[in-house]
Amino acid sequence: MNGRILNASRAPVRQSSVRAHNLALVLQTVANSANRPSRAAIAGSTGLTRATVSALVDDLIAGGLLTEHDPAPRTGAGRPAAGLALSSEGPAGLGLEINVDYQAACVVDLTGVVRHRFVARGDQRLLSPAAALAELDVLAVRARSAAEADGLTLAGAALAVPGLVAPGGLVRVAPNLGWQDVRVPELAGLPITVDNEANLAALGELRADGTEPSFVYVSGEIGIGAGIVLDGVLYRGGRGWSGEIGHVTVYPDGRPCRCGANGCLEQYAGQEAVAADPDLAAAALGIALSAVVNLLDLGVIVLGGGYAPEFARLSEGIEAELRRRVLTAGLAPVTVRPAALGADAAMLGAADAVIRDVQEDPAGWLARAQAV
Amino acid sequence: MNGRILNASRAPVRQSSVRAHNLALVLQTVANSANRPSRAAIAGSTGLTRATVSALVDDLIAGGLLTEHDPAPRTGAGRPAAGLALSSEGPAGLGLEINVDYQAACVVDLTGVVRHRFVARGDQRLLSPAAALAELDVLAVRARSAAEADGLTLAGAALAVPGLVAPGGLVRVAPNLGWQDVRVPELAGLPITVDNEANLAALGELRADGTEPSFVYVSGEIGIGAGIVLDGVLYRGGRGWSGEIGHVTVYPDGRPCRCGANGCLEQYAGQEAVAADPDLAAAALGIALSAVVNLLDLGVIVLGGGYAPEFARLSEGIEAELRRRVLTAGLAPVTVRPAALGADAAMLGAADAVIRDVQEDPAGWLARAQAV
């Protein structure tokens, strides 16, 4: 039970790592609580002692990650508990998005509340990548000032892009933007991570409806992308290029695709195809998603992006194919549902990725905050 | 760098967990070394101090997991190092397999050497599940006696089955055995885990060629299964039913499959189909594997089971489809290779799964060994 291995990582563990882990454990316990838990409640649910939890909470409060509140509930005898909650004045995340016809930025605080939101409409394909990024920098700087006016410190930024992203913020290809091998620089003077829009939207969905640890999020825009979340962790693939469901073959000898192959899902369930023939799109989606479920045994499929508003027209056709083609459909249910987040999903997921990093490694944040 | 989070697990961490982790770290470092590393070399490659490594190694030697050897190499000045190696007299794993026309058992020691091997040929479909398991128990007891005669202690057993396995050793369906909802009991008095044959074969492959952390192992027997290994960890799926590549749709309106759908891979690349038309099989495999790579971004595909001997006839056709249908084929290579292990892969993988458990949690083994 105890004394189990921590993980398979090839790193030595010392006492400071213990504290780092337990700090994250406490912080995440608070983050995942519906109400405001007391130190004693945290001790109970984590298995740590009250003494340890007290010490950890002190650090988290001092570092501006938690705040102490009045003992809202009033039950039975005993000293009333002090409720703990994520601080809404601690670090915040800057979420950015570039898409075909708009740019957007948002500031999300540690509690998940969207504090600011900026959108600039305009066809990005008319701009060079450098010009587009310069414009995005203006938006980012504006968001940063707004955050600082609220007393928030931005912990970092994440940018959602409709394309293939290599490590280090290098956009290899973003066909619908016309980008190729574009390196994204610092924006608003913040360290930035760049990721595929479907991946980040999946992370946003994970936060919005945290009950399901494993699911696939399918985003239907001009292209089709998927974010795969396994056990609460976004799966990025060996080289960061997972989730290219748009180019899964549906009809081997079917319509030619711009990628050079024939019968890619994108040709049957892209934006135009959905508008032209929703039934065909649903069948094609159902075939491709059956492959996903047969391979990965995921119980939940989330339809996002352009699919969300079309959900009513698509779900029946998709589910019919799943019933027919998923081997274990009779043994375990597969549910299809629309995304909880709307068009902002990728940007919100980006901001969320930043604060997720802080929540997963509060010790790192405290050390950085200390250093400044 | 240091002070990073250990993992996302929701468990408290105490000093004993630190020791458990570092014990595993040292043991795995020895396991993954080509030569026999010294304590100082382990300290160097893990980042632990020599003092700590010494203490950990003492525990591992006392527990029969490591042995100390003479300073084989002779290089330069300084006190000669004592070489450390996995003990070949410590815990061992019992690997079991039931397939259509045979049963098999093997004993593999901690170093990975196959110490004993037993096979009983015979059509399992003529036996009831209970009778087949009783026969397997005979084999298991024989293997256990042989192991004990060598001074080996079996740490556990794992059984490979061609079918869908639910947690708790419940075989939900094994179509080619004619099994349905069969619960596997203790065999030879050992705790047993039951798993799909492709999953275990993939684990065996991971051990046999440990250089690639992420790959898919495809096993072509009567049915077709896949074991998916992501970052060195077997991915089992939300409910344990991942890797059903045999029922990925290749031709949506194609041949009817026994599962009720049409155009499943199994109908085009099962044993009979490969014999009848290798080119068709290769094309179908290529289409299905393209979906796997598009979704998961895996760089290596291992062809095992019945595909391994047919590799020369299949690889060209598979690679052609991959080149055509994998979106990122131009950016990152996908290699296809035959399995390193032969027909025994699943059974060896099963035995390996047992000793893998010991290697990943030596502290647990030491505690159990202590208790006896």
Added chain:
DNA sequence: TGGGATTTGTTTATTGGTTGAATTATTTGG
């Protein structure tokens, strides 16, 4: 042949972090 250089492995005091028990704090209920 002998002494310094070099590397391995052990010993010892120190440090950091959790635990468990005792203590303090604050409320409810009789």
Added chain:
DNA sequence: CCAAATAATTCAACCAATAAACAAATCCCA
């Protein structure tokens, strides 16, 4: 107003890793 109950803190003990000094065993060179 006191006892029971619950929350939170304090403090000594313990465990595991670290750093630095030390012991052991070899090589190399004069």
